[in-house]
Amino acid sequence: MNQPDRDRSALERMVAGDTRALEELYDRHGDLLYSLVRRVLSRAEDAEDVIQEIWLQAWRGARTYDPKRGTVCGWLVSIARSRAIDRLRSEGSRKRATDAAGVDSPDPPESPAESAVDRQRREHVDHAMSQLDPQHREVLQLAYFAGLSQSEISERLGAPLGTVKSWTRQALSRLEKLVPREEWL
Amino acid sequence: MREHRTEYLELCAGYVVGSLDRADQEALEAHLAEGCAICEGEIRHLSGAATLLAVQTPARKAPAALRAKVLAAVEADAKAFRPDRTEPALRLEPPPAKRRPPYAAWGLAIAAALIAVVGVLEWRANQDLKKQLAETQASLDQLRKSSEEERSWAEVPMAPLAVALDLSPTPDAPGKIAARITYDPISRRAVVVCTNFTPPTGRDYELWAIRDTGPASLGVIHADASGRSVVRLPDAGSPGGLAGFAVSLENQGGAPTPTSPAGPVVMLGKLRG
Numbered sequence: 344m345n346q347p348d349r350d351r352s353a354l355e356r357m358v359a360g361d362t363r364a365l366e367e368l369y370d371r372h373g374d375l376l377y378s379l380v381r382r383v384l385s386r387a388e389d390a391e392d393v394i395q396e397i398w399l400q401a402w403r404g405a406r407t408y409d410p411k412r413g414t415v416c417g418w419l420v421s422i423a424r425s426r427a428i429d430r431l432r433s434e435g436s437r438k439r440a441t442d443a444a445g446v447d448s449p450d451p452p453e454s455p456a457e458s459a460v461d462r463q464r465r466e467h468v469d470h471a472m473s474q475l476d477p478q479h480r481e482v483l484q485l486a487y488f489a490g491l492s493q494s495e496i497s498e499r500l501g502a503p504l505g506t507v508k509s510w511t512r513q514a515l516s517r518l519e520k521l522v523p524r525e526e527w528l
Numbered sequence: 529m530r531e532h533r534t535e536y537l538e539l540c541a542g543y544v545v546g547s548l549d550r551a552d553q554e555a556l557e558a559h560l561a562e563g564c565a566i567c568e569g570e571i572r573h574l575s576g577a578a579t580l581l582a583v584q585t586p587a588r589k590a591p592a593a594l595r596a597k598v599l600a601a602v603e604a605d606a607k608a609f610r611p612d613r614t615e616p617a618l619r620l621e622p623p624p625a626k627r628r629p630p631y632a633a634w635g636l637a638i639a640a641a642l643i644a645v646v647g648v649l650e651w652r653a654n655q656d657l658k659k660q661l662a663e664t665q666a667s668l669d670q671l672r673k674s675s676e677e678e679r680s681w682a683e684v685p686m687a688p689l690a691v692a693l694d695l696s697p698t699p700d701a702p703g704k705i706a707a708r709i710t711y712d713p714i715s716r717r718a719v720v721v722c723t724n725f726t727p728p729t730g731r732d733y734e735l736w737a738i739r740d741t742g743p744a745s746l747g748v749i750h751a752d753a754s755g756r757s758v759v760r761l762p763d764a765g766s767p768g769g770l771a772g773f774a775v776s777l778e779n780q781g782g783a784p785t786p787t788s789p790a791g792p793v794v795m796l797g798k799l800r801g
Binding site: 360362365366369373374375376377378379381382391394395396398399400402403404407411412413414416417420421423424425426428429430433434461462464465468469471472483484485486487488490491492493494496508509511512514515516518519522 | 537538539540541542544545546547548549552568571572573574575576577578579580581582583584585586587588589590591594595597598599601602603605606682683685686687691692693694797
C-alpha cells in the first residue's frame, strides 16, 4: 500500500472515530504542516495554536474530505495554509509575512527534520521553482504564503489584474510539468 | 447550467492558491456549483501543483510537546462528540407476570372471571408498555435531533471556505473583552465565541453585521456568569454584501433601531483587507 492509500485508510478510520488514525497521519505529515505554518506565521506560539486548530478541523471534518479534489495530504496542506492565512489576516501582520515570502531569503530551519525522500522532493520543487519566470514565482509566493489577493498582487507588482491571473495559471501549469508526478504529495 | 468560458480556467488557478478576489471567487463557485467537468478537472490538476508549494519551506521539526497537545485535544473532542454518549440504551420493564388461578377446581365461572381479570391486567400492561415506548421514542428522537444540530454547528468551522475573524477592541472597549467569529460564506452561518462579555449594570452588548447597505443588528449578547457566550447565527448575511462585524455597548435591551448602534462601538473586525 502506498502513502496516499495509507492516508485514505487512516482517514476512513478517523471518520469511524479512531483517534489513533489521526495520530498516524500526524506522524506522517505533522512536520510538513508545522513547517508550512511557520513559514506563514513567524511567532512560534501563533503557529502552535494554529496547528492545534488544523488537526481539530481535520478530525471533525474528516467526512468532508473529497478524494476527487486531491490526496489526503493535499487536503491537510490546504487546511493548514488556509488556517495560517486566517491567523495572519486577523493579526494584521501581513507585511511581516510578505517580507518573509521571498524564496531567496528563507528563514533557517530550527532543526533539520527531513527524511531522504522529503529532501529529494524539496530539491525537485526548489529546482522547479527556480525554472519559473521571476514574476511567476513571485505571484505564487505572494498568494500562497502572504495571503495576498490577486488585486493586491496586481497593485504590489504594478501589473494589470488580468496579467496577474494569467501569470498565476501559467506558473502553476509550469510547476506541474516540472515536478515528476511521483514526487507529488 | 452556466456555460463554461475560458476565463473560468484562469480563475481556477487563483482558486487553488487562495488568491481570488471576492467577486471572482463567487463567480467561480457559482459556476462550480452548477457542475463543470472542465473546471473541476482543472482544479484537481492544479491542486497537486499548489500543494507542492508547501514543500518549498524550510523543514522544521514540530515540537514533541505540540504532538501531545494536539492528540490530547482530539481525544477530548472525540469523547465530547461520541454519538453513543447521547443515546441511552432502550430499557423497558418486563410486563407483570401473569397470575394463574390457584385452584382450578373452583369451577369454570371463577376460572373465567380470573381469565378476564388477567386479560384486563395484560391489556393494561400492554397499554403502559406502548405509552412507555412512545415516550422513550420521542425522547430518543429529541436527542437525535439535538445531536444532529450540535454536529451541524460543529461543522461550521470545518467548511472549506470558513473564515475565522478575531474582533479588535476599539478605544471605547471596557476591560479585556474578546470575540472570535467563524463565518461560512456558503451556508452564511456564523458562530461567535465571546469572553469577558459581562456588561456594566443596565447595559447590554449588541452584535452587528456590517453590510454594504449599513449595519444590521444580529441581537443582544447574553453572557453567562463568567462572561462567556457562544452565539450561533443561522444567517449572518450574504458574503457579497458582508464587510465585517462589530459589537456595541447599548442600554439594556439593545439599540432602539436594528439598523444603527446607539451606543459606542467597542469591537470591530473586517472580513477583507
